[in-house]
Structure formats: C-alpha cells, structure tokens
Amino acid sequence: MTEHLRVAALDVRYGRRHAVRSVSFALGAGVTGLLGPNGAGKSTLLRTVATARRPDAGSVTIGGIDATTSRHHRRVRRGIGYLPQQPGFYPGSTVAAFAEHIAILREIGGRAARRAEVDRVLTAVELGDRRTDRIRSLSGGMRQRLALACVMLGDPRLLILDEPTVGLDPEQRIKFRGIIAELGRTRAVLLSTHQTDDVASLCSRVIVLDQGTVRLDDTPRALAEVARGRVWESADRAPGVLASWTTGDGTHRNIGTPPPGATPATPTLDDGYLILMDSGSRPVTAAGAGR
Numbered sequence: 001m002t003e004h005l006r007v008a009a010l011d012v013r014y015g016r017r018h019a020v021r022s023v024s025f026a027l028g029a030g031v032t033g034l035l036g037p038n039g040a041g042k043s044t045l046l047r048t049v050a051t052a053r054r055p056d057a058g059s060v061t062i063g064g065i066d067a068t069t070s071r072h073h074r075r076v077r078r079g080i081g082y083l084p085q086q087p088g089f090y091p092g093s094t095v096a097a098f099a100e101h102i103a104i105l106r107e108i109g110g111r112a113a114r115r116a117e118v119d120r121v122l123t124a125v126e127l128g129d130r131r132t133d134r135i136r137s138l139s140g141g142m143r144q145r146l147a148l149a150c151v152m153l154g155d156p157r158l159l160i161l162d163e164p165t166v167g168l169d170p171e172q173r174i175k176f177r178g179i180i181a182e183l184g185r186t187r188a189v190l191l192s193t194h195q196t197d198d199v200a201s202l203c204s205r206v207i208v209l210d211q212g213t214v215r216l217d218d219t220p221r222a223l224a225e226v227a228r229g230r231v232w233e234s235a236d237r238a239p240g241v242l243a244s245w246t247t248g249d250g251t252h253r254n255i256g257t258p259p260p261g262a263t264p265a266t267p268t269l270d271d272g273y274l275i276l277m278d279s280g281s282r283p284v285t286a287a288g289a290g291r
C-alpha cells in the first residue's frame, strides 16, 4: 500500500479544551469516513491534517514528508486538496474564473496548462457546460461540486473533505458520491459526515471519533456488526431499551438487550453507531466482523 497519510499520537487543544487526543491512523488509497457526534473533533482533526492548524503534540506525515514543519508546508500542501465545512466563493465570479483563481493560488501554471486543468476538473464534476455561469446562479449542489472541483486542482493524492454532502438533495448526493468514489480509486480520501448512508455506500473504512479519541477504526460492516444480536423488531414499543422507533411499516425497531424469544434483525450502520456511542469508553468488539 502506498501510504498517503500517517497521523501519529496527534493532540490538538484550544486553550484547555482537548479537541483531539492521541489519534493515530494511516491511509492509503480509498475512501475513509470520519463519523462522530457534534463536537467530537472531526473538523479539528481534518483542519490539522490539512496543515491549517498546528498540532500540540504528535505528527502528521503526508506523502512521506513531515507536514507539521512549516518549512515543508508549501510542498506538502500541493499534495492536499482540502474542502472545509464552509468553503468561500465570490458569488459574482463565473465558475471558470473562480476555479482559475484557485488554480493560480495553488501555483498551477502557465496559463494554458492552468486552463486545461480547470477544464479537466470542471468536466469531472459535470460543470463543464456551466463555465460561464455566475456562481450566484448555481444551486447548492452545483456550488458544492464547484468546491470539489477546486479541491481536485493539481490532482492531489490526499483529499480531505469536511461534510461534503451536507445539504445536498438525494440526486446531488448520489452524483457527489460517484465523483468521490472515482477519486478514491487511486487517492486517499478522508471525509467527515453525519450521514451513515454516505459511509455505507462510499467508504471502505470508517473511523469513529468521540470526545477527540478514536473509538473504532474498521470496515463499515464491522461497525454494523457491533449491534449484532442487539436489534430486533416488535409489534409494540419495547420498554427500557436504548432506542426504539416506529418503522415505515408500523413495527417498532428496538436497540438494546432483546427480551427472550425476540428474533434478532440484521444490524445497520446506524444501529452499530448507536451501540458504540452508548458503550462509553468500554472497548467494543464487532462479533463476526472482518475486513
């Protein structure tokens, strides 16, 4: 495996608040989802990996280069595409002019090569026919695709995407997933999301972060397997369970300790995530799961 990113014993603090605690993992090609509740430290971790924030301890190595040393930043940043949670646009600019502006900032050039690169990324996100449209006239999904196109400029080997599918309608989300899946064939993609279905349909690996620490680093299947034997359906709401909700067909789906005689249901990623989050700091084993 060509290693694109290695994070080792990473610690990030805001004053006395410890946002990321002793996080370690390494990534080769593929799409890895970063899941976790609000405030878990996902954005802080991504920002630090993207060299936008300096860690308090630990290291980030990108393409074999120490990314925590500012004298390597310029070189390292060429190999990173970072999509922050709220990318900024110039609404009055056209699609192509904006992408070209970012290409200049990323030092992609000369002019002909830069234009060709802008064309390449706009075509990849299916905005090739919107080159002359003003950004203010684009839908939210199109803007998000433009942001992704800008991240792809220069073809970085590591893509860091902070909640890239937030606010997208199902059609746009599917389109977006297709582009990200294609990118992940030869590049390392690390994306944070609150959408477990993004993880299920897109990621070969999932890292669950909670209170700044890694709670699980495994396959999406392994996360679902955490709930094996602890999910069942019943005609009535089961009392004293961790979670219970009415499904579309009127039955109740329950998560917790099943009563005697209950038939276990096939666990989903959501089920596994809920159980994992409920288990506090206890170690969790994914029965029957494997990579």
Ligand SMILES: Nc1ncnc2c1ncn2[C@@H]1O[C@H](COP(=O)(O)OP(=O)(O)OP(=O)(O)O)[C@@H](O)[C@H]1O
Residues within 6 Å of the ligand: 014, 017, 018, 019, 036, 037, 038, 039, 040, 041, 042, 043, 044, 045
């Ligand atoms: N600029 C900041 N100054 C001080 N504390 C911050 C700052 N940014 C984040 N934090 C704190 O650090 C912790 C981690 O925040 P972070 O935004 O990384 O979490 P997150 O998992 O991305 O959350 P969300 O899912 O809501 O985006 C939280 O307790 C948050 O309040």
